[in-house]
Amino acid sequence: KTSKMQYYNNPMWPGEAHSLKVEKILYQGKSPYQEILVFESSTYGNVLVLDGIVQLTDKDECAYQEMVTHLPLCSIPSPKNVLVVGGGDGGVLREIARHDSVETIDICEIDQLVIDVCKEFFPNLSIGYKDPRVRLHVGDAVDFLRNSPEGKYDAIIVDSSDPIGPAQALVEKPFFQTIARALKSGGVLCNLAESMWLHTHLIQDMLAICRQTFKGAVHYAWTSVPTYPSGVIGFLLCAKEGRPVNFLTPVNPIEKIQGATKAGKELRFYNSEVCAMSFVALAAFPFQRLRP
Numbered sequence: 001k002t003s004k005m006q007y008y009n010n011p012m013w014p015g016e017a018h019s020l021k022v023e024k025i026l027y028q029g030k031s032p033y034q035e036i037l038v039f040e041s042s043t044y045g046n047v048l049v050l051d052g053i054v055q056l057t058d059k060d061e062c063a064y065q066e067m068v069t070h071l072p073l074c075s076i077p078s079p080k081n082v083l084v085v086g087g088g089d090g091g092v093l094r095e096i097a098r099h100d101s102v103e104t105i106d107i108c109e110i111d112q113l114v115i116d117v118c119k120e121f122f123p124n125l126s127i128g129y130k131d132p133r134v135r136l137h138v139g140d141a142v143d144f145l146r147n148s149p150e151g152k153y154d155a156i157i158v159d160s161s162d163p164i165g166p167a168q169a170l171v172e173k174p175f176f177q178t179i180a181r182a183l184k185s186g187g188v189l190c191n192l193a194e195s196m197w198l199h200t201h202l203i204q205d206m207l208a209i210c211r212q213t214f215k216g217a218v219h220y221a222w223t224s225v226p227t228y229p230s231g232v233i234g235f236l237l238c239a240k241e242g243r244p245v246n247f248l249t250p251v252n253p254i255e256k257i258q259g260a261t262k263a264g265k266e267l268r269f270y271n272s273e274v275c276a277m278s279f280v281a282l283a284a285f286p287f288q289r290l291r292p
C-alpha cells in the first residue's frame with residue numbers, strides 16, 4: 001500500500017526495507033503532523049504505521065514498551081511523578097501503571113489523532129489511559145517541558161517516533177537541558193536511541209550531549225524488536241546527579257513490584273535477567289567496530 005520507493009529512500013535506513021503481509025487495511029488518514037495507517041497483518045497482529053514507518057505491532061510491542069518503561073522505573077527506589085513524552089498509543093502508560101509507588105503520570109503527545117486511532121485499534125495498549133493517575137496533555141513536548149516546574153519528575157520517558165518528523169527536536173541539546181531541569185535531583189531519563197547497527201553517529205552525538213547534561217550516569221541499552229529496522233532499538237538511560245543509581249542491577253526489581261498483573265496482562269518480555277543483558281559496554285561492540 002505504501003510505495004516501496006518510499007521505504008528504500010528513508011534517510012534513516014537507506015537501501016533497506018521491511019515488509020509485512022497485509023490482511024486488511026483498518027484505517028488510513030492524515031493528521032496535521034503525519035500520515036497514519038493501521039492494518040491487520042498476517043503474523044504480527046495489528047500494525048501502526050506513521051509516515052511509512054512501523055511504530056508498533058501487537059506481537060512485539062511488549063519488547064519495546066516494557067523495556068523503555070522498566071529500565072528507568074526499576075532503577076530508582078520509589079518513583080512517584082513520571083512524565084511520558086510521546087507514547088500516544090498508551091502502551092508505556094500501561095507499563096507505568098504496574099508501579100504502585102507512582103502517584104502521577106503526565107503524558108504529552110502532540111497528535112490527538114494517534115491517540116484516537118490507538119484507542120480504536122489497539123485496546124491492549126490504550127488500556128493505559130484508563131489508569132486514574134494519568135493526565136493527558138496534547139501539545140508540543142518542548143513547550144510542555146519549558147513550562148514545567150523545576151525538579152518535578154522522578155522519571156521522564158521519551159517514547160517518540162524517529163527524529164525525522166514531528167520528533168526532530170527531541171534529540172537536540174536544548175531539549176535534553178529542559179528534561180534535566182524538569183527532573184528531581186537523582187531523577188532518571190529513558191530516551192529512544194535508535195539502532196546501534198544503523199545510527200552509530202547519531203548515538204555518539206546523543207551520548208556526548210547526555211554526558212554533558214546528566215552528571216549521574218549515562219548508559220546505552222538495547223532490545224530486540226523484529227519489526228523495527230535492523231531488528232533492534234536502543235535506549236539512553238541517564239541519571240541526574242544527586243543519588244546513586246544502578247541501571248544494570250535495579251534497586252527496584254520488577255519481580256517485587258505489586259500489581260504486575262494490574263495492567264490487565266502479565267509482563268511478556270522484561271525481567272531482571274533481560275535487564276542486565278540489555279546494557280552494552282559502550283567501549284565495545286558495536287560502536288567501535290561498526291563505524292563506517
Ligand SMILES: NCCCN[C@H]1CC[C@H](N)CC1
Nearest residue numbers: 054055056087159160161162
Ligand atoms: N510507542 C511506540 C514506539 C515508538 N517508538 C519508535 C517507533 C519507530 C522506530 N523506528 C523507533 C521507535
